[in-house]
Amino acid sequence: MRNLMLTSALALALAGCATVPAAESATDTAATNSAEVAVAPLGEMIEDVKLDYETFTLDNGLEVVVHTDRKAPIVGVTTYYRVGSKHEPRGRTGFAHLFEHIMFTGSENVDNFDIPLEAAGSTSTNGSTNFDRTNYVETVPTGALDLALMMESDRMGYLLGAVDQAKLDKQRGVVQNEKRQGDNQPYGLTFYALLEGLFPVGHPYRHSVIGSMADLDAASLGDVHQWFKDNYGPNNVVLVLTGDIDAATARPKVERWFGSIPAGPEVRKVEGGPVTLAADKSREIADQVPLPRVYRAWSGPAQDHPDAIPLALGFELLGSLNSSRLDKALVREEQLAVSVGAFNLLAEDVSIMVAQMDVKPGVDRATAEARLDALIAELVESGPEEEELKRAATSLIAQAVNQLEAVGDFGGKGIVFAEGALFNDDPGHYLDDLRETAATTPGQVREALQRWLTRPVFKLAIVPGERTEDGATMGGWGDEATVPPEPSTNAGVVQTASGEAREMPPVEPVGALTFPTTQSARLSNGVEVTLARRTAVPKVLMSIEFDAGLAADGAARAGTQSLMMEMLEQGTTTRSVDDIAEEQELLGASISTGTSVDRSTVTLDTLSANLAPSLELVADIVRNPAFNETDVARVRDQRLAAIAQQIASPIGLAQRVFGPIVYGRDHPYGSVGASGERDVVSSVTTASLADAHRTWLRPDNMRVTVVGDVEMANLLPALEAAFGDWQAPAGAPPAKQLDAPVAQTGPAIYVLDRPNSPQSVLLFGRALPLTGRDQGLEALELANEVIGNGFLSRINMNLREEKGWSYGARSNISDPLGPRALTVFTRVQSDRTGDSIQLILDEMRAFPSTRGVDAVELQRVTDGNIRNLPNRYQTNAQVLGALLDNQRLGRPADYQSKLPDLYRAIDAASLEQAATRYLRPDQMAIIVVGDRGQIDSQIAGLGLPVTYLDPETGEVVDSDVSSAD
Structure with missing residues (x-):
């Protein structure tokens, strides 16, 4: 679906090279940063992410797309069926998703899909359902491709003889627990309410994909058989093979396994476009939540409408960017909210446009809502500035490049091709999206916003209180109280084999893992640098680690280290928090901070062409945090609100007591976790944060690890310029007492x-x-x-x-x-x-x-894990994680290459x-x-x-x- 690219990495919109001066700091004492940020010409990257592919179609209508990527001996297998929850009839909501689960329970010739594939080295088979389609994914070693194709074809053509009442009942229970799992979360009923507010009864996008409990209970074995016969024919399918494969090799394999499956009926057409409400409408729901969360929502145009991309860009800059209008005004400047967001969920026939806000404790909700409405109105009236539109597009294209790194599974190239083929009859349609975005102007965004956001709005508020709504009854068609569903029936269900028995093919020899070699060097101040060069995508991923982490706090100061790390992005002595957000978005970079049990980390993900200016920004963040009192107070309040949210979550509650119970409060691991204790966070000051920074973030306690498209000859000078003159203070970094006794617990x-x-x-x-x-x-x-x-x-x-x-x-x-x-x-x-x-x-x-x-x-x-090794290190992030583990745990740099022999023994x-x-x-x-x-x-x-x-x-x-x- 087109929203794949739009919501994760929309466009290259910036053509040509721009040179943008950094803004002055917002603090009175900060020096003016007059340096200019040289931004690489992102427009040319449109062609850099152009992927070659071939297509063919079998006589039974199965459409096949093949993309060759020889970086590893693996193949992504992605299967898309043109059926989703919008095709469900009254009384059977949730059925498309339930059927997806049933598809994993075995076919006439395969008792269990996971066991043979995982034994052959596949990633876990998986699937998902949305309004418009159902998909199934796995990534297998090249030698197991025939096995994967046999299995996918067996459940496409040889399923019903293996589906009985017991399988249906078990998967019904699993899906109902999936529904309970979502409903049980704070704000877990929100999406039901948004759909009910935006669409009338009978609209195909009104009911949720998970459906209602009553409809799930009503699903019968007869429904299963009929759904399969109506929707799961090969003529309603796109099969995508990506990786160590080519069309000449793929075609006879696909014809062997799928060619004899007869075509079925075409999936019925469903009409369900945007709905304009007659007037503004509001709904308030009480829930076990600590903070009011308010929403503004509209239905909007289909994913292929000319306004889809301009609207997606508009919502990105409204509330998704770090520099977004809602973040800047509501969270940072006026402090009416502790968090905000905006998104445009695109579907085949409609979109759902949402802006949201968590109201800050102590703030009058009506005041906050009025300001939210005013900010949306300002954007609709005037449209975006050219600069913020460029930042939005540039930030999103960096994410798009990441998405094209993996060959398969969720988020890889397989689904990009599949959604283009399924919804646009063009596997390469993502490139059109990028080119269209590159041409989008502020005027086009303004005009699209005025067409769609001047219509009546649905206002939803989730407020603290005792939950009275029942998620079990939500998610259905909407008229259950007055119109009974069609009765369930198993009439006509005959479990017979669909054809002659088929044997599973043997797994051919699997290619060995080729783990990237590493290079090591040191900066002039002694900081160790490790590089694994990979050129699959024009990106660089860098981890700057400090030996600190939650253990540096222990229970007594729980939350200090993580709050200090969060404050690094809130302003330096020469850059305000807005400067930092805007500059990294312009660079196509993502800078994040984090705190694990043992490490405090700054991570940089950037385009290779923008490495030097990105490093200059990162170095300023790491070395020169301002810890401005106003910013500290704001982030402190946000953290207290986050703790309240964690306590409202059942998982959060369990996580908070785990350390004190299992390790004991006297052990460095015995804290409540990164969010911290309320009294500790409340007492944090600029001085205490500055002290934690001086104590733990120092060059003699630091290590840099890099994976990506850069050579050491270029990396080292850039790092030297950013960090080489940073000198360690006197004395060694403090030691953490990790050998302290742990608590004696259980059973x-x-x-x-x-x-x-x-x-x-x-x-x-x-x-x-x-x-x-x-x-x-x-x-x-x-x-x-x-x-x-x-x-x-x-x-x-x-x-x-x-x-x-x-x-x-x-x-x-x-x-x-x-x-x-x-x-x-x-x-x-x-x-x-x-x-x-x-x-x-x-x-x-x-x-x-x-x-x-x-x-x-x-x-x-x-043996399954040996075969699976090439699957584990497809992306820069996977390789970086392995390198960091090796360093932290004292393993050799080539540890992953030794695993086959270790496992065989x-x-x-x-x-x-x-x-x-x-x-x-x-x-x-x-x-x-x-x-x-x-x-x-x-x-x-x-x-x-x-x-x-x-x-x-x-x-x-x-x-x-x-x-x-």
Whole structure:
């Protein structure tokens, strides 16, 4: 769909080279920055992102697009069906998405799609559904392409004989838990309300993709069969192959597997364009949220309408850019809001245009709303300035280049081609979007805004209070109370094979991983620099790391380090916060700061041609933060609001108490996390932030790692100019006491009450007697894949696929420098909270004492992982992450290249020994966030001590040891 490029990376709009003077600082004491920023000619990049492709169509109507990219021995397989939720009839909302799930349950010749593909080295098979289409994606080693094509063709042509009532019922449970998962979040009912406000009953875009619970309950096996017959013929499909493949090789393979599948009926046409409301309308919904969130929404033109790109640009500069009008006025200058946003969600027949604002605590909501309306009106009246339009387009094209880096899966080249082919009959249509954007003028944006935003508006407000709306009843057609749905029927359902049995093809030899080599150097002040050169896209990704992180705070100062890092982008001694935002957008750069457990990081993602000026900006941010009192006060208030939002979230509540429970408040890892404690954040001052900066951000505590299209001969001088004269202060950086004792926990249950929750969040955890720098743990990591880390893991397959109590579950072994932690995380329907805890405990206790590693599991996690290695390092970000892990954990730079031999040496006994030693659940703390009214009786029967924690503070409010053994 066209919004793929529009919402992530709209255009190259800047043709030719511009030289823009940096603005003066907003502070009285700041010196004038008279330097000019030389911006590379982005217009020529339109041709740089032009991708070659070939097409052919089978006799049955299947359209195929092939793009060759030989950077790795992998092929992205992307399959698009021309059917989505807008095609659903009354009484069957959510069915297109439910059917997508059913497509993964097996076909007549394939019992399980994931096991053979992951064993062959594929990424996990995945899919998604939206209003207009359904897609399925995987990226496989070249030698497994026939296997992937056989499987995709088998569910296209040989499905119904394998779909029974049991499969339907299980996937119905999974989807309903997916719906509960979304509904259970703060503001989780918003999109239902927006659709209901913008479209009348019967409009195909009015009901949500997830649908209503009643309609999901009503779906029958007869519906499944009819939906497949009506919509899943090859003539309604685009198949895209991207990567280590060419059309001459692809065509006989596609004809072999898909050619005999007969065409089906054409997907029925559905009309559903924009709707102009008769008058402004408003709705207010109470929810368990800390802050009022207000929306302004309109329906708008289809994705191919001439106004689509101008409107997308208008909403980008209104509320998506860091320098956006809403950010600048409402958040930074007038401080009426703590966060804002704007987006234009484009669909085939309509768009949904939204601006939103979280009102700052203590601010009169009516005053804030009036100002929001005035800012929108000002943009509609006058249109954008040429400069801000250029910034919006330049920022978005940088993201577009990122999107074209991966060959497949979600977000890669496969979906770019597929959406162009499906909706525009042109796989290369994204290039037209970019060229059109390059020609968009401020006048065109103004005229489009005036055509569409002067119409009546839908105003929605989500306000703090007790939730009274029920998400289970929302998302449907809209007239359920007065018009009964068509009755479900299984009449005519006959489960018979669609054709003769087919054998799965063998996997051919898979190409070995070629991990990029690295070069190392040092700046004149001793800063170590590592470079991995990759030329797939004209981008550079850089990480500037400082050995600090959350552990530098511990529990006593939780939030200080992350707040200091956030303040780096809020102004320097020569640049205001607006200067920083505008300059990086003009450069096509993205600068972000972050704080992990052990590291404080500044990340730069920029166009290779703009590396030098981008580095000059980054160096100023890192070295010369102003910590202006006004900006500190603003960000401090935003952080307090963010803490309130975190406490309102069930996942946020679980995360905040995890560190104090598992590590203890006396350990550096025992804090509530990056958001921090309220009292700590409230007491932060400019002086304390400046002190944290001087203490931890210094050149002798810094390392630079770079991946991308640059040579060391050009990189090193640019870094030297930016950082080479930065001298370390006297004395060594402070040491973190990572060897401090950890808390002695578990087995025990810790409950945080969250009323009206349709799901419970479960977070199991314990500290392990291992640190991140302990080597030789590959067997443990693979054992963890068997029990919980992956779709095919035992816990996930039982809890999700067998029981249908959850949308998914995962286990993880963290790898900080200090003590590692074992965790299991899931969200389960409230009435199965106790059963789910018991299931997880039983699965972990059985591994491997009563259920050892079987041959299929062993092959999947050893040989499957070897085959999968080329998949893991497609992008600059993936390579950078691996390099940073290697450095932090003391691994050699070529560690990834050694993994095949390491995995081949691991047998079942090694996995079972690691599981026995480290993956036992007996010392795990179990954190439960849910509705006590529903879960107390369930957990009382588990035989474990129960402690109740205050959701606001995390402090103990009650304990019940009567249920303990």
